[in-house]
Amino acid sequence: xxGVSQDPRHKITKRGQNVTFRCDPISEHNRLYWYRQTLGxxxxxxxxxxxxxxxxxSRLLSxxxxxERPKGSFxxxxxxxxxxxxxxxxxxxxxxxxxxxxxxxxxPGTRLTVL
Amino acid sequence: xxxxxxxxxxxxxxxxxxxxxxxxYDTSENNYYLFWYKQPPSRQMILVIRQxxxxxxxxxxxxxxxxxxxxxxxxxxxxSDSQLGDTAMYxxxxxxxRGSTLGRLYFGRGTQLTVxx
Numbered sequence: 001x002x003g004v005s006q007d008p009r010h011k012i013t014k015r016g017q018n019v020t021f022r023c024d025p026i027s028e029h030n031r032l033y034w035y036r037q038t039l040g041x042x043x044x045x046x047x048x049x050x051x052x053x054x055x056x057x058s059r060l061l062s063x064x065x066x067x068e069r070p071k072g073s074f075x076x077x078x079x080x081x082x083x084x085x086x087x088x089x090x091x092x093x094x095x096x097x098x099x100x101x102x103x104x105x106x107x108p109g110t111r112l113t114v115l
Numbered sequence: 116x117x118x119x120x121x122x123x124x125x126x127x128x129x130x131x132x133x134x135x136x137x138x139x140y141d142t143s144e145n146n147y148y149l150f151w152y153k154q155p156p157s158r159q160m161i162l163v164i165r166q167x168x169x170x171x172x173x174x175x176x177x178x179x180x181x182x183x184x185x186x187x188x189x190x191x192x193x194x195s196d197s198q199l200g201d202t203a204m205y206x207x208x209x210x211x212x213r214g215s216t217l218g219r220l221y222f223g224r225g226t227q228l229t230v231x232x
Contacts, residue, residue, distance in 0.1 A: 003159075004159075031218055033218065033219075033220075035220075040224065040225075041224055041225075042119075042206050042208075042222030042223050042224050042225050043160075043206070043220070043222050044222070045219045045220065045221070048218050048219060050218075055218075056218075056219060091160070095218070103150075103162045103165065104162075104220060105162075106152075106159045106160040106161070107159060108158070108159045109159065
């Protein structure tokens with residue numbers, strides 16, 4: 001399977017715990033995006049990497065959130081001291097090189113439940 | 116700021132019929148991209164169709180076509196000959212073609228489409 005993969009697919013944690021999610025983009029894609037989707041809403045942008053550089057962060061990405069893409073390949077999204085409001089589907093997407101970003105290919109998402 | 120509005124939370128259509136999903140957006144940009152993405156139940160989101168704002172011709176992809184009205188900031192999706200497999204949540208999305216937020220997609224809240232036999 002050469003699509004975008006995310007791990008884990010589901011995560012249940014207790015409030016106050018830290019969690020980390022991983023995203024593996026399509027191999028030749030240099031752009032990687034994180035979105036958050038809550039029930040009944042469209043995905044909301046969190047952050048964006050071009051290669052290993054984090055080019056934009058949404059105001060939704062509080063101090064408890066951090067994302068990395070150290071070698072320009074896979075990316076991790078960490079949430080520290082989780083809160084119940086962090087419960088959501090976290091989506092990763094990637095897009096190929098080009099002057100203007102093209103189609104974004106989405107992964108299956110990681111569903112986080114904070115108890 | 117860019118906003119995308121989908122005013123129809125739910126739609127239903129009988130198979131083989133035609134259905135149109137509505138989307139409006141607000142932007143001060145002149146050039147941009149518009150997309151319709153499909154999210155089937157428990158499956159990942161996939162691109163249905165894409166429109167460049169500088170192109171006057173409406174995009175088509177097999178049974179899917181759009182009605183892009185730039186002045187009205189409207190971007191509707193028409194699905195012809197609906198099939199049971201079209202049942203999904205459909206999201207309208209906007210992307211700027213330049214600037215610091217290049218690459219960022221702005222999504223509407225989605226329209227749940229159900230195709231029934």
